[in-house]
Amino acid sequence: LPKTIEWVNGRVRMINQLLLPYKLEYIETDDPFRVAEAIKRMEIRGAPAIGVAAAFGMALAALKVQERSLKETLNVLERTAEMFKETRPTAVNLFWAVNRMMAVARSATSLEELVKSMISEAEKIALEDEKANRRIGELGSRLLSDGDTVVTICNAGSLATTYYGTATAPIYVAKEKRINVRVIAMETRPYLQGSRLTAFELKLAGIPVSVITDNQIGVIMEKEKVDIVFVGADRVVGDGHVINKIGTYPLALVAKEHGVPFYVAAPTSTIDLEHDIEQIVIERRPSSEAAELFGRRLCPEGVDYIYYAFDITPPRLVTGIITERGIAYPPYPKSLKELV
């Protein structure tokens, strides 16, 4: 699989995900504003990937302002950090990564040290993400048996992270162990991360994948053999509520009704022990993104098209949460706290 995002000689290189699956093209830039723009436009998306993008963006900002004094540089970086935090509200990895970058910046004693340590911290965040996903893959692959069918939603794949993905990692590791599974990817209206991105990367990796429109999930659970559900998360709060792509909650409900285990795969950087579920902002994107398809409006002018980009799955529907430090099972307030 191609790398989603990389630091290459003082520049950031990332796949432009809006062009997939038609074109595999990269955005390469040394401009932090361009990185913020890419997150906003969803040229890069997925909770861990936008965290890494923001970290690299902060490192680019440090490179740009290095002529000034340390204090002045820190002031500029504080503003850059705010800019990144305003790109998207729901995935906690973004805030976590930017805060980590600022902590490193604040502890530097010279400009030279600041630039060096911010670049190495950003590279560390990217590498840690890849390693965490590999570990999630190892733990999650133990839940799979040869011939299983896995349902997933959105893209919590390699493209949503530095590498391996979260929900896809167990599938990739299983393949290495010659445990062959088949994936049913939910299309994931309106951005089609399932059909455009998950199907793209699984096909590239040689994993059998079928796509369904989101509204087929009930009949699929009824008629097809579904063994397990793996989804990612944009944020998991301390009591086990899972915020993930719109459609995850109905998927969890149907899985529960059919006795199909529903697992969330997420690195500990996605777990937020500081906020309650009521405090989390569920992103609402412009309704035109949902109301238009191939440049045409899907409903009469003047009718509101509601578009929440994420939903909330309550802990009672979640079988387990696979992290790089182990699998958390209910009761989540206790198991998550122990892991984090």
Ligand code: MRU
């Ligand atoms: O709006 P997106 O495409 O950024 O949403 C992505 C998701 O909801 C993913 O499931 C989540 O970020 C986990 S990615 C490993």
